[in-house]
Amino acid sequence: MNIHKQKIFFNSQMLKKExxxxxxxxxxxxxxxxxxxxxxxxxxxxLEKQGEYGVKYLKYWYNEKDGTVFCISEAPNKxxxxxxxxxxHGLMPDEIIEVKEGF
Amino acid sequence: MNIHKQKIFFNSQMLKKExxxxxxxxxxxxxxxxxxxxxxxxxxxxLEKQGEYGVKYLKYWYNEKDGTVFCISEAPNKxxxxxxxxxxHGLMPDEIIEVKEGF
Numbered sequence: 412m413n414i415h416k417q418k419i420f421f422n423s424q425m426l427k428k429e430x431x432x433x434x435x436x437x438x439x440x441x442x443x444x445x446x447x448x449x450x451x452x453x454x455x456x457x458l459e460k461q462g463e464y465g466v467k468y469l470k471y472w473y474n475e476k477d478g479t480v481f482c483i484s485e486a487p488n489k490x491x492x493x494x495x496x497x498x499x500h501g502l503m504p505d506e507i508i509e510v511k512e513g514f
Numbered sequence: 515m516n517i518h519k520q521k522i523f524f525n526s527q528m529l530k531k532e533x534x535x536x537x538x539x540x541x542x543x544x545x546x547x548x549x550x551x552x553x554x555x556x557x558x559x560x561l562e563k564q565g566e567y568g569v570k571y572l573k574y575w576y577n578e579k580d581g582t583v584f585c586i587s588e589a590p591n592k593x594x595x596x597x598x599x600x601x602x603h604g605l606m607p608d609e610i611i612e613v614k615e616g617f
Contacts, residue, residue: 436575436584438541447614454616472539472586472613479611481539481584483575508582510575511550513557 432485434512435492437504442478450480456499457482463498464491483510535588537615538595540607545581553583559602560585566601567594586613 442450450473457468466486473480482504486492489507496503545553553576560571569589576583585607589595592610599606 434575450616471616472537473616474611474613477611479613481613508577508580510577510582510584513553513574513576 433488434510435484435486435489435507436510437482437484437492437496437507439480439482439502439504440478442480442502445473445475445478445480447473447475453500453502454482457495460499461495464494466491466495468495480504536591537613538587538589538592538610539613540585540587540595540599540610542583542585542605542607543581545583545605548576548578548581548583550576550578556603556605557585560598563602564598567597569594569598571598583607 450471454468454471461468461484464486466484468482468484471480471482482496484492484495486495489509493503493507553574557571557574564571564587567589569587571585571587574583574585585599587595587598589598592612596606596610
C-alpha cells in the first residue's frame with residue numbers, strides 16, 4: 412500500500428470510527444431543587460470531565476417542575492458516559508439507553 | 515403608536531411567540547417490531563399530520579433492541595403533540611414531558 416492509499420485508508424477508518432460512536436440518552440427523574448442554573452452548572456462539570464473518558468455530552472433538556480433531565484451523549488460505551496456523570500457531579504440517571512438518531 | 519412602532523411591536527410579539535413555543539420529549543417503550551425503517555415511516559406520518567395542529571416533530575432517537583423511541587417536538591401544548599401521534603399512526607408514548615433545551 413503506497414502512502415496515498417495508506418492516507419485514504421487511515422481517513423476512512425477515522426470516519427468509520429466517528430460515524431460508529433454510540434449515542435446514549437440518559438434520564439434523571441425527580442432531581443431535587445432542579446433549576447436552569449443548577450442543571451447548567453452540572454452540565455458544565457460534565458463538559459470539563461468528559462475528555463478523560465472519550466465522551467461528548469451533546470445536549471440536554473430539563474423540566475424544573477418535576478426535576479426531569481434528559482442528556483444525550485456520544486460515548487465509547489454506557490459505562491464511560493455514566494462515569495463522567497459520577498465523577499463530574501455525582502448525579503446518576505435513573506436510566507441510560509443506547510440510541511440511534513433518526514435524522 | 516405610529517406605523518414604525520407598531521411594526522416593531524408586532525415583530526417582537528412574533529419573536530416572543532416563536533421563542534416561547536413549548537418543547538416536549540415523549541418516550542415510547544417496548545414498541546413491538548421496531549426497526550429503523552418502521553420508526554422512520556411513523557415519523558414521516560407525524561410530519562405529514564403535524565401542520566394541522568401547529569406541531570413540529572424535530573428529531574427522534576430509537577433503540578431497535580428494546581423498542582424505545584424518544585421524540586422531541588415543538589407544540590402549542592401536550593395534547594396537540596399527542597394528537598399528531600394518535601392520528602398519524604396511533605403509536606402513543608408512555609410518557610410526555612414538557613422540557614426546556616439546555617443549549
